[in-house]
Amino acid sequence: MNTLVTCKELTKTYGSKTALNHVSFEIESGHIIGLLGPNGSGKTTFIKLLNGLLTPTSGELYVKKLPVGIESKKIISYLPDQTYLNMNNTVKEVLDYFHAFYADFDMERACQMLDSLHISPKDRLKAMSKGTKEKVQLILVMSRRAELYVLDEPIAGVDPAARDYILQTILTNYDPDASILISTHLISDIENILDQVIFIKEGEIFLQASVDDIRMQHQKSIDALFREVFK
Amino acid sequence: MIGKLIKYEFKHTSKTMFTTWIVLAAATLMGSLALYRLDQGNHSDTTFSVVMNVIMLVLYIIALIGIFYVDFIYLCYHYYKTMYSSQGYLTHTLPLSPAAAFSVKIFAFFIWMLASSVLLVISVLVLLNVGSGGEFFSTISTFMWDEFIQSVNELFGISAPFLIFIFIADTFLGILWRILWVTTSMAIGQLFQSGRTGFSILAGFCIYMVNQVVNTILLAASGYNLTAFLDGMPENLIRQILGGSMIISAVMLIALYGICVYINKKRLNLE
Numbered sequence: 001m002n003t004l005v006t007c008k009e010l011t012k013t014y015g016s017k018t019a020l021n022h023v024s025f026e027i028e029s030g031h032i033i034g035l036l037g038p039n040g041s042g043k044t045t046f047i048k049l050l051n052g053l054l055t056p057t058s059g060e061l062y063v064k065k066l067p068v069g070i071e072s073k074k075i076i077s078y079l080p081d082q083t084y085l086n087m088n089n090t091v092k093e094v095l096d097y098f099h100a101f102y103a104d105f106d107m108e109r110a111c112q113m114l115d116s117l118h119i120s121p122k123d124r125l126k127a128m129s130k131g132t133k134e135k136v137q138l139i140l141v142m143s144r145r146a147e148l149y150v151l152d153e154p155i156a157g158v159d160p161a162a163r164d165y166i167l168q169t170i171l172t173n174y175d176p177d178a179s180i181l182i183s184t185h186l187i188s189d190i191e192n193i194l195d196q197v198i199f200i201k202e203g204e205i206f207l208q209a210s211v212d213d214i215r216m217q218h219q220k221s222i223d224a225l226f227r228e229v230f231k
Numbered sequence: 232m233i234g235k236l237i238k239y240e241f242k243h244t245s246k247t248m249f250t251t252w253i254v255l256a257a258a259t260l261m262g263s264l265a266l267y268r269l270d271q272g273n274h275s276d277t278t279f280s281v282v283m284n285v286i287m288l289v290l291y292i293i294a295l296i297g298i299f300y301v302d303f304i305y306l307c308y309h310y311y312k313t314m315y316s317s318q319g320y321l322t323h324t325l326p327l328s329p330a331a332a333f334s335v336k337i338f339a340f341f342i343w344m345l346a347s348s349v350l351l352v353i354s355v356l357v358l359l360n361v362g363s364g365g366e367f368f369s370t371i372s373t374f375m376w377d378e379f380i381q382s383v384n385e386l387f388g389i390s391a392p393f394l395i396f397i398f399i400a401d402t403f404l405g406i407l408w409r410i411l412w413v414t415t416s417m418a419i420g421q422l423f424q425s426g427r428t429g430f431s432i433l434a435g436f437c438i439y440m441v442n443q444v445v446n447t448i449l450l451a452a453s454g455y456n457l458t459a460f461l462d463g464m465p466e467n468l469i470r471q472i473l474g475g476s477m478i479i480s481a482v483m484l485i486a487l488y489g490i491c492v493y494i495n496k497k498r499l500n501l502e
Contacts, residue, residue: 052323053499
């Protein structure tokens with residue numbers, strides 16, 4: 001196992017509000033990790049710091065022992081919690097864009113996934129439903145052969161059928177040596193695919209453990225423990 | 232990688248830019264036709280047709296000014312959308328340095344605005360040519376050009392090529408200044424948690440004031456005064472003012488570029 005992400009005493013404040021407070025932990029390769037916490041707990045802030053969209057107030061953050069930068073962006077495939085594509089583009093245009101900029105983008109895999117969903121590459125994004133747009137974004141992200149997939153709320157706001165498809169896509173399209181960091185507060189839907197969890201509460205790490213250990217020690221599901229911790 | 236980003240930057244903005252240029256071409260055609268008909272005016276023309284031609288000329292002037300501002304505002308909007316709004320998530324997660332991503336956007340912005348400016352000048356020249364019965368360029372190329380060189384020498388004590396160089400350099404610097412003025416204001420505005428638009432406008436106002444103060448100090452330091460101007464300024468004073476003004480503009484541009492790169496690299500805040 002290699003250490004993919006290392007954060008030491010990571011702090012991020014917005015004015016007087018502390019979003020992350022001296023957070024330290026590591027993420028190793030080959031795991032599906034749930035970054036779990038209620039709204040406003042600091043999940044998205046951490047993910048944005050990891051992707052270089054925010055700069056830390058203090059502390060250190062490394063991806064494969066390198067600071068967040070060009071090299072880390074090459075190996076992280078990021079799905080934000082919002083639509084971030086140019087809505088005037090067609091699916092084909094965004095596929096070409098990803099193919100041009102990411103050396104690890106697998107066009108064949110992307111086309112297969114689109115085909116299985118009956119999404120035409122000629123379709124324009126602005127003409128699609130919200131759920132279909134999210135699926136296209138997920139396809140783009142999961143078509144990269146990245147070392148770390150960072151998915152921010154991938155199942156929020158979509159119907160149960162779409163959730164199943166999204167989870168299935170995640171499970172079937174990542175390299176076993178890669179890691180997936182999934183941020184969500186919809187625990188019950190994803191609990192079965194996780195093998196590690198990080199509970200984040202008011203900007204601090206409350207718990208980091210393997211799913212098996214939690215079930216053994218607490219004799220509870222992750223969802224039940226989450227509800228107990230964050231009630 | 233930078234080449235690819237340049238390609239996509241132009242591709243994503245080309246549709247709107249070309250559309251405005253087609254409108255400019257149509258407006259130029261309309262203005263030329265109106266001017267030609269007014270120039271060829273004969274007694275059979277009704278008041279209505281004269282008024283229509285004047286209205287068409289006024290519309291041409293509005294289109295001329297409007298297109299420049301539409302292009303500039305559209306490119307500002309595109310820049311904001313792809314740097315600090317939803318599409319900024321994609322821009323800033325591409326495997327590129329923040330300085331490279333910013334520089335490419337500024338480069339494309341500059342080239343589009345330069346091309347728009349050139350097309351606007353061409354449009355005006357076409358109209359002048361129509362207004363002079365098709366003799367504008369031939370007049371310019373012979374008599375007026377010689378007279379222009381002589382007048383510049385007599386009035387300012389500098390050569391015409393030098394003045395033209397100053398004019399072109401000043402146009403380039405002027406376009407770059409406007410672009411960096413807006414992008415720096417946006418970069419400063421996004422540092423705040425709320426009221427980003429308001430803080431961007433405030434930052435823009437402050438940058439503008441700093442630029443004005445610096446230029447005024449430079450002008451005063453160079454010994455400029457109205458009496459000297461009316462009496463005819465010595466050659467070296469004109470060179471000092473023009474050269475000094477360009478140096479100050481260049482220093483300001485470098486400072487604004489540095490601020491933008493620093494903020495995008497060290498203080499990016501895509502909340």
